[in-house]
Amino acid sequence: MATKKMNKKTESVAVPSVTCAEMQQGIIDRLHKGLATDKNKANNKAWWNATCLAVNELVFEKLTKTHHNHAGKDTRAVNYLSLEFLMGRLLSNNLQNLQVFKVTEEALKGLGKDLYELCDEEPDMALGNGGLGRLAACFIDSLATLGYPAIGYGIHYEHGLFKQEFQDGRQIERPDTWREYGNPWEICRPESIQLIPLYGYVETLYDPTEGAKKIWHAGQKLKGVPWDIPIVGYGAKTVNILRLWESRASEAFDWDVFNAGGYVDSQAEKSRAETVSKVLYPNDSTDAGKELRLIQQYFFCACSVKDILRRFKRANSDWNELPKKVAIQLNDTHPTMAIPELMRILIDLEGLDWDFAWDICQKTFAYTNHTLLPEALEKWSVGLFEKVLPRHLEIIYEINAQFLKNVVEKKWPGDDQKKAKLSIIEESDNRMVRMANLCVITAYKVNGVAAVHSELVKTDLFPEFHELFPTKLVNVTNGVTPRRWLKTCNPGLATLLDETIGDDWVLNLDKLKGILPKATDSKFQQRFMDIKKQNKVEMAKIIKETTGVEVSVDAIFDVQIKRLHEYKRQQLNLIHILTLYKRLLENPDYDMVPRVFLFGAKAAPGYHMAKEIIFALNKIADKVNNDTRIKDKLKVVFLPNYRVSLAEKMFPAADISEQISTAGLEASGTGNMKFSLNGALTVGTMDGANIEMAEEIGEQHMFIFGLSVDEVKDLKTKGYKPYDYYYNNPELKSVLDWLDSDFFTPGHPGLLSDIKRSLLEWGDEYLCLADYASYLEAHQKIDALYRDQAAWAEKAILNAGAMGKFNSDRSIEDYASKIWKLKKFPIA
Numbered sequence: 001m002a003t004k005k006m007n008k009k010t011e012s013v014a015v016p017s018v019t020c021a022e023m024q025q026g027i028i029d030r031l032h033k034g035l036a037t038d039k040n041k042a043n044n045k046a047w048w049n050a051t052c053l054a055v056n057e058l059v060f061e062k063l064t065k066t067h068h069n070h071a072g073k074d075t076r077a078v079n080y081l082s083l084e085f086l087m088g089r090l091l092s093n094n095l096q097n098l099q100v101f102k103v104t105e106e107a108l109k110g111l112g113k114d115l116y117e118l119c120d121e122e123p124d125m126a127l128g129n130g131g132l133g134r135l136a137a138c139f140i141d142s143l144a145t146l147g148y149p150a151i152g153y154g155i156h157y158e159h160g161l162f163k164q165e166f167q168d169g170r171q172i173e174r175p176d177t178w179r180e181y182g183n184p185w186e187i188c189r190p191e192s193i194q195l196i197p198l199y200g201y202v203e204t205l206y207d208p209t210e211g212a213k214k215i216w217h218a219g220q221k222l223k224g225v226p227w228d229i230p231i232v233g234y235g236a237k238t239v240n241i242l243r244l245w246e247s248r249a250s251e252a253f254d255w256d257v258f259n260a261g262g263y264v265d266s267q268a269e270k271s272r273a274e275t276v277s278k279v280l281y282p283n284d285s286t287d288a289g290k291e292l293r294l295i296q297q298y299f300f301c302a303c304s305v306k307d308i309l310r311r312f313k314r315a316n317s318d319w320n321e322l323p324k325k326v327a328i329q330l331n332d333t334h335p336t337m338a339i340p341e342l343m344r345i346l347i348d349l350e351g352l353d354w355d356f357a358w359d360i361c362q363k364t365f366a367y368t369n370h371t372l373l374p375e376a377l378e379k380w381s382v383g384l385f386e387k388v389l390p391r392h393l394e395i396i397y398e399i400n401a402q403f404l405k406n407v408v409e410k411k412w413p414g415d416d417q418k419k420a421k422l423s424i425i426e427e428s429d430n431r432m433v434r435m436a437n438l439c440v441i442t443a444y445k446v447n448g449v450a451a452v453h454s455e456l457v458k459t460d461l462f463p464e465f466h467e468l469f470p471t472k473l474v475n476v477t478n479g480v481t482p483r484r485w486l487k488t489c490n491p492g493l494a495t496l497l498d499e500t501i502g503d504d505w506v507l508n509l510d511k512l513k514g515i516l517p518k519a520t521d522s523k524f525q526q527r528f529m530d531i532k533k534q535n536k537v538e539m540a541k542i543i544k545e546t547t548g549v550e551v552s553v554d555a556i557f558d559v560q561i562k563r564l565h566e567y568k569r570q571q572l573n574l575i576h577i578l579t580l581y582k583r584l585l586e587n588p589d590y591d592m593v594p595r596v597f598l599f600g601a602k603a604a605p606g607y608h609m610a611k612e613i614i615f616a617l618n619k620i621a622d623k624v625n626n627d628t629r630i631k632d633k634l635k636v637v638f639l640p641n642y643r644v645s646l647a648e649k650m651f652p653a654a655d656i657s658e659q660i661s662t663a664g665l666e667a668s669g670t671g672n673m674k675f676s677l678n679g680a681l682t683v684g685t686m687d688g689a690n691i692e693m694a695e696e697i698g699e700q701h702m703f704i705f706g707l708s709v710d711e712v713k714d715l716k717t718k719g720y721k722p723y724d725y726y727y728n729n730p731e732l733k734s735v736l737d738w739l740d741s742d743f744f745t746p747g748h749p750g751l752l753s754d755i756k757r758s759l760l761e762w763g764d765e766y767l768c769l770a771d772y773a774s775y776l777e778a779h780q781k782i783d784a785l786y787r788d789q790a791a792w793a794e795k796a797i798l799n800a801g802a803m804g805k806f807n808s809d810r811s812i813e814d815y816a817s818k819i820w821k822l823k824k825f826p827i828a
């Protein structure tokens with residue numbers, strides 16, 4: 001397809017523009033020449049595929065240009081290492097970022113096809129669990145949009161996050177098969193394959209002049225095959241790549257064994273090797289603790305580090321240049337193995353001395369911490385390490401010895417307790433390698449993901465490290481890309497914004513402030529609320545199609561969508577629902593604005609309580625939705641298989657955003673930002689980024705409730721007694737006792753009792769009962785405000801208009817200036 005400079009309106013942006021006729025021709029050509037079909041035979045999948053291929057023609061040209069631009073200038077680049085990239089679908093986003101969405105819609109319409117329907121054919125790229133993975137996806141969008149040289153490195157999982165189904169209300173996991181029949185967005189790059197050693201032993205050779213030299217004799221080698229996904233920046237000035245590694249056996253199969261008739265055995269090596277990139281670990285914030293997971297992490301790090309060095313060496317011969325050209329960001333501790341791997345390559349293979357190599361590493365790596373939850377801080381057993389990565393364990397021991405001697409001993413002479421706490425090795429019966437300690441010791445910057453979280457990292461998680469390295473710990477508050485999370489997912493609101501404040505809010509979200517003066521303008525309010533209503537109508541259709549439940553769009557859509565975890569407190573939402581239900585049963589005239597409670601959440605397959613909460617919510621939904629006595633005042637819907645593409649429909653349709661974690665436990669949250677951006681009001685605790693949102697929006701325009709971080713700490717120190725709340729609040733007591741009956745599970749009393757037990761007998765670790773009364777009060781205020789639609793609209797507009805800060809472009813600019821020292825190189 002021919003590309004030209006863009007039309008008058010966005011002259012400064014070199015967007016490949018196509019006419020409707022060219023786009024039609026492009027798609028038809030791809031049907032014929034790319035897929036060997038034609039428009040009469042093709043099904044929607046083929047049409048989607050052909051449209052993607054036509055779009056690729058626009059993308060690839062820019063990709064090559066970006067590559068030449070960066071390589072020609074030998075630019076400093078950031079390498080974003082993340083085990084997760086939760087990309088979702090790419091077609092609609094790429095069309096938006098190329099600014100050819102409308103023309104493609106028109107082109108397809110002319111061919112008798114609906115673009116939205118074709119977009120729905122695309123399987124989600126679900127290569128992540130939740131917030132952390134989606135953050136990585138937003139960041140690479142922003143990096144490309146802002147014109148920064150950057151590569152995302154990840155794993156080309158054969159199966160992304162599991163597909164969730166419900167059977168009798170219980171979560172069933174099914175494999176995700178996002179690329180069963182190929183994926184039009186990816187390009188295989190066999191020219192950049194890497195070989196990765198594993199297992200084996202280390203030999204020490206003594207050289208009279210050079211001293212000891214280590215040689216790792218690997219027991220096995222894996223082949224790392226890179227697949228590149230182009231990442232189109234908005235305005236298409238830069239197209240970066242996401243490089244995903246697939247593991248394969250170094251030999252396809254054993255020819256001799258095959259010839260001797262061992263058809264299955266000849267494949268053994270192949271299937272063992274392929275297991276490494278087979279599945280994404282479906283744990284959110286907890287550690288899988290398996291050999292395969294360690295190998296997966298190492299495989300990914302080793303491929304990426306080798307690839308980074310290969311690119312570096314193309315233009316450089318002086319190792320002093322490495323930290324000047326290369327920044328490596330470790331997204332959580334999952335890619336920590338990149339540190340000892342770089343040390344190993346520099347020392348064992350490149351012959352650098354220890355101090356020089358260590359200095360390079362300390363100037364190259366930065367690390368982002370995403371959680372304070374102790375169970376999520378990764379540790380690997382020394383024994384496992386020794387078996388899988390013997391040379392890396394030696395290197396880690398040496399890093400640790402030098403750190404304890406040169407840094408800790410100097411600061412706190414003779415203090416063995418300090419040494420034990422800060423050591424990379426945890427001394428216990430089963431000695432462990434603490435990955436976070438290795439990251440903090442090595443990285444030149446460590447960041448938390450929201451202001452309060454970063455403070456807690458300094459005061460609670462790593463206080464001694466903070467004393468040792470007072471400038472190392474910094475904050476970069478998370479953000480979300482407005483391209484996907486407003487422009488693409490909420491076309492109605494995007495158009496209203498374009499008309500009201502111009503269309504450059506997409507690149508400068510602070511411009512949203514321009515709608516604040518309109519918050520009290522009744523015409524603007526009306527349009528804003530009409531758009532919300534329309535989005536709710538669309539959502540209601542999806543609810544009907546997927547669950548059969550009918551909901552009224554005049555009800556408040558109260559939404560909680562995020563991974564299922566006790567600290568996120570879906571169970572608090574649950575007891576609120578039961579409270580309302582009970583009130584309605586006791587008094588059918590109970591005056592409340594009808595509510596639709598919507599949930600979307602996957603539970604880690606081995607997380608019992610999380611699965612119990614899903615089950616309970618589904619059972620409560622069954623009962624409530626079929627209870628004619630309550631006259632449709634209450635509906636509860638748990639949508640199965642929550643994922644990015646479903647989220648894109650839910651955020652724009654929400655009236656209420658539930659951000660109700662126990663204060664101090666949600667590092668940041670990013671869903672909170674997406675809701676507000678789309679005009680939902682938040683009911684939330686003073687936790688994570690909610691606190692900064694309150695600063696921007698004004699606390700009086702949110703429904704803030706519950707204990708603060710300090711109050712949580714105080715209560716825990718004093719000794720928290722959940723039974724006190726239970727016995728002192730008859731309504732709470734009756735609701736919890738209800739869970740022991742068979743009301744929601746006829747004939748099977750006790751099926752929901754674990755939830756009650758967790759909140760009483762097992763200590764209510766997440767303080768649901770302490771926050772219950774204040775949560776109820778916040779919901780009363782929501783009910784009251786909704787009755788005044790103008791007042792509600794005003795607040796919703798004030799929320800959306802205040803979201804400028806929570807934009808991933810701002811996060812990336814913060815990383816670029818505070819951590820990466822990166823310069824922009826957009827193509828002209």
Ligand code: CR6
Binds near residue numbers: 285478667669670688
């Ligand atoms: N679970 C945090 O819990 C944060 C994201 C992205 C999380 C969440 O509050 O917004 O990271 N942490 O920074 C981890 O995954 C370890 C998350 O998604």
